[in-house]
Amino acid sequence: MTEQKTVKKPLVPRKYLFSFILITSLFALWGFANDITNPMVAAFQTVMELSAAKASMVQFAFYGGYATMAIPAALFIRKYSYKSGILLGLGLYAVGAFLFIPAASYQDFSFFCISLYILTFGLAFLETTANPFILSLGDKESSTRRLNMAQAFNPVGSLSGMAVASFLVLPYLLSDRRDATGQIVFDSLSEAEKADIRLHDLAVIRDPYVAIGLVVLCVFIVIALTRMPKVREEEATGENRSVRQTLSNLWHNKVYREGVFSQVCYVAAQIMVWTFIIQYADHLGINKAVAQTYNIVAMSLNLVGRFIGTYIMKFVNTRRLLTIFGVGASICTVGAIFIEGIWGLYSLVLISLFMSIMFPSIYGIALENVDVQDTKLGAAFLVMAIVGGALMPPLQGLLIDQEVLLGMPAVNVSFVLPLLCFFVVTIYGYRTLKAR
Numbered sequence: 001m002t003e004q005k006t007v008k009k010p011l012v013p014r015k016y017l018f019s020f021i022l023i024t025s026l027f028a029l030w031g032f033a034n035d036i037t038n039p040m041v042a043a044f045q046t047v048m049e050l051s052a053a054k055a056s057m058v059q060f061a062f063y064g065g066y067a068t069m070a071i072p073a074a075l076f077i078r079k080y081s082y083k084s085g086i087l088l089g090l091g092l093y094a095v096g097a098f099l100f101i102p103a104a105s106y107q108d109f110s111f112f113c114i115s116l117y118i119l120t121f122g123l124a125f126l127e128t129t130a131n132p133f134i135l136s137l138g139d140k141e142s143s144t145r146r147l148n149m150a151q152a153f154n155p156v157g158s159l160s161g162m163a164v165a166s167f168l169v170l171p172y173l174l175s176d177r178r179d180a181t182g183q184i185v186f187d188s189l190s191e192a193e194k195a196d197i198r199l200h201d202l203a204v205i206r207d208p209y210v211a212i213g214l215v216v217l218c219v220f221i222v223i224a225l226t227r228m229p230k231v232r233e234e235e236a237t238g239e240n241r242s243v244r245q246t247l248s249n250l251w252h253n254k255v256y257r258e259g260v261f262s263q264v265c266y267v268a269a270q271i272m273v274w275t276f277i278i279q280y281a282d283h284l285g286i287n288k289a290v291a292q293t294y295n296i297v298a299m300s301l302n303l304v305g306r307f308i309g310t311y312i313m314k315f316v317n318t319r320r321l322l323t324i325f326g327v328g329a330s331i332c333t334v335g336a337i338f339i340e341g342i343w344g345l346y347s348l349v350l351i352s353l354f355m356s357i358m359f360p361s362i363y364g365i366a367l368e369n370v371d372v373q374d375t376k377l378g379a380a381f382l383v384m385a386i387v388g389g390a391l392m393p394p395l396q397g398l399l400i401d402q403e404v405l406l407g408m409p410a411v412n413v414s415f416v417l418p419l420l421c422f423f424v425v426t427i428y429g430y431r432t433l434k435a436r
Helices: 014-037 040-047 057-079 082-098 100-106 109-136 140-151 154-172 191-224 243-251 254-275 277-283 288-312 318-338 342-355 358-367 372-400 416-435
Strands: none
Touching (some): 014 140, 040 057, 040 277, 057 082, 057 372, 082 191, 109 358, 140 288, 154 288, 277 288, 288 318, 318 342, 318 358, 358 372
């Protein structure tokens, strides 16, 4: 008998390596935008004197931009190219960031929300483009692992955003200063004093967005001057397939259809967990700057989990791992609900370890058996699923505003919402594992 030698295919072929590195940098860029924005909910709540529900409209605007622009982004790259979609996305990202300058001058909360809305038009283009592009840069069997590897750099950007919020924004917000009893001084000031502090604090919030806008312009120039390879979707024949036929194909693909719903739930859970860590800590008497360090620990766990999870996928089926991590996230969320005090906060932070592989794994599983000609629009709906981050945080904010629910702190009870979302993700992982 002749022994056959198995050829091990690289995760990223050499000819695609530079493009992989360049596009992977985009994951860090939208990670920065996501996670410098999360703590701004609490910052706006204080400086603009808003309820938790109204302040969470920051998230509604931010993630609503994904819902608005994901489908137009897919149609744009169907007609043109991945590179064109990336460049347009970077341009919109920069415009939204620079709009923080007039928003701070007018001191208008709605203007900030509009700026974030436009900024996320750009992020929708980037995510709709970059995720399927990474999937295509190599062998299809390793596509989900490859996306998990690229997505591992998303928390790098997120940690950068959190670090900026923790060390350059939140500590310098005069509106969050407290007296000896732990009460916020801002609430007792005159309107004239509040106006001066508001002008200062909104400038502090503005500056990081302007800085990232300049970085985005630099990346725009580099990518504009770089030749990108054609990948499977762009080389495929029959690109004249109608949108209606593509939509029909996607709808009748059960794994894809359920994947989109699971992604809506996952993103909703992720944004609720990361947005309201600060409110959870605030209930324990911890100020915003210190509370943000718990967010940084959570994101660090998410980063570690992403690399560990990507490695484990060499030996464990992605669907099985998604199911296991879904169970882990659910258990930690139960702890955040029922354990009052600092250990409840620790349990809330630990959820991020188990969330680490969820987004790219759901994304990869959902697209695995989608026809190559339907991938671009299929990717768009999975990005559009990020609308979950717009819909659920305001609802959780309404629960938190009640202060007490069922005899427990409302901020604890509010985490029932992400718990339900993690149940959906766990069931999706289990169902797709059994189906396979």
